[in-house]
Structures are given as C-alpha cells and as structure tokens.
Amino acid sequence: DAMVIQNPRYQVTQFGKPVTLSCSQTLNHNVMYWYQQKSSQAPKLLFHYYDKDFNNEADTPDNFQSRRPNTSFCFLDIRSPGLGDAAMYLCATSLNTGAYEQYFGPGTRLTVT
Amino acid sequence: DAKTTQPPSMDCAEGRAANLPCNHSTISGNEYVYWYRQIHSQGPQYIIHGLKNNETNEMASLIITEDRKSSTLILPHATLRDTAVYYCIVNQAGTALIFGKGTTLSVSS
Numbered sequence: 001d002a003m004v005i006q007n008p009r010y011q012v013t014q015f016g017k018p019v020t021l022s023c024s025q026t027l028n029h030n031v032m033y034w035y036q037q038k039s040s041q042a043p044k045l046l047f048h049y050y051d052k053d054f055n056n057e058a059d060t061p062d063n064f065q066s067r068r069p070n071t072s073f074c075f076l077d078i079r080s081p082g083l084g085d086a087a088m089y090l091c092a093t094s095l096n097t098g099a100y101e102q103y104f105g106p107g108t109r110l111t112v113t
Numbered sequence: 114d115a116k117t118t119q120p121p122s123m124d125c126a127e128g129r130a131a132n133l134p135c136n137h138s139t140i141s142g143n144e145y146v147y148w149y150r151q152i153h154s155q156g157p158q159y160i161i162h163g164l165k166n167n168e169t170n171e172m173a174s175l176i177i178t179e180d181r182k183s184s185t186l187i188l189p190h191a192t193l194r195d196t197a198v199y200y201c202i203v204n205q206a207g208t209a210l211i212f213g214k215g216t217t218l219s220v221s222s
C-alpha cells in the first residue's frame with residue numbers, strides 16, 4: 001500500500017545533541033510537511049516543501065531545519081535539541097497545494113534527556 | 114490561530130450517529146472546511162472536506178449551512194474505533210492546515 005513512513009518511531013537524544021528524523025513516501029506526492037505535536041496539544045506546522053521549494057512558518061525556531069533530497073524523502077534536523085523540543089513529530093504529504101487532503105505518517109516521538 | 118470553535122468533548126453510544134458541530138463564523142468565500150481525526154498515538158487521518166455543498170464519502174457526511182458559518186460532521190454508525198480527537202479546520206486551498214483543539218469523541222458500548 002502507498003503510504004507515509006517515519007523512522008524511527010521513537011527517538012531519544014541528549015540535550016544539545018543534533019538529531020535527524022526521517023520521512024519517506026510512496027505516494028509520489030509533490031508536497032511534504034513537518035508538524036510538531038506536544039503532549040495534549042494540536043499539531044503545529046513547522047515547514048513544508050512544494051517539490052524542492054522550502055516554505056518555513058514564521059514562528060518556527062531556527063533550531064529546526066529540513067532537507068528534501070528527492071521526491072520520496074524528507075528529513076527534519078534539530079540542531080541543538082532542548083527539553084522543550086520533546087514532542088511527536090508528524091510528517092504529511094499531499095498531491096499538490098490545492099484542495100487536496102494530507103496523508104500523515106505515524107509520527108516519531110522524540111524524548112530529550 | 115485556528116478559525117474554528119468546537120466543543121471540547123462529546124459522547125456517543127456505539128451504533129448511533131455521532132454529530133460533531135463546528136463553528137467558523139469568519140470563514141471566507143474561498144476557504145474550505147476540512148475534517149481530520151487523530152486516534153491516540155497515531156497521525157491525523159483525513160475524513161472529508163467541502164466548500165459549499167454537502168459532501169458524503171465512505172467514512173462520513175459533511176453538512177455545511179447555507180451561510181457557511183457552521184458545519185456538522187456526521188458519523189452515521191459510530192463504532193468503538195471511532196473514538197478519537199476530531200479536528201475541524203478552515204483554510205484556503207493550498208495553504209497550511211492550522212489545527213485547533215478539536216473535539217474528543219468517546220464512543221461507548
């Protein structure tokens with residue numbers, strides 16, 4: 001089945017130690033998104049790619065970066081994780097930026113120690 | 114900020130219809146109404162979306178009022194697996210989804 005895959009499902013990192021989360025998709029969608037969801041809160045968009053064009057949300061901290069080397073893969077890099085960055089990170093895709101639904105992966109739960 | 118208002122929680126008996134309301138009184142003419150749900154510890158799942166007309170798919174029906182200031186998501190025969198947080202989102206096509214707090218639907222037997 002076509003799907004959105006996130007690895008790993010659970011990630012533990014140390015305070016200040018860079019960490020990379022990965023997302024891959026078999027849907028061949030043009031748009032890929034990264035959301036952050038803290039405990040008991042709604043998902044919050046960090047940034048998205050339309051093809052290779054990167055679109056950052058205004059309030060996304062500089063500590064968060066992203067790479068999309070090809071259509072299928074997208075990475076979230078956290079350069080210096082703080083305790084406040086512990087959250088579920090959700091990757092999503094959509095065919096285009098029109099009125100298309102987004103397909104979400106299962107998420108990666110990040111713990112910062 | 115989210116442009117929608119939803120009740121924080123609702124209960125529904127298994128087998129009955131679940132009607133989830135959403136207010137979006139400031140909706141613009143080119144904004145869609147989307148519904149997603151999130152089952153505990155999973156990623157959100159798309160349910161349905163609409164602009165003006167009522168919509169139905171295999172999961173649910175979406176009823177949008179004529180003035181478009183509110184809508185209702187209908188799950189015709191709720192099951193225990195429909196227990197989730199349901200998000201009503203209003204946005205223009207092609208822009209980012211902004212999630213509000215959603216409604217926690219609890220389906221019980």
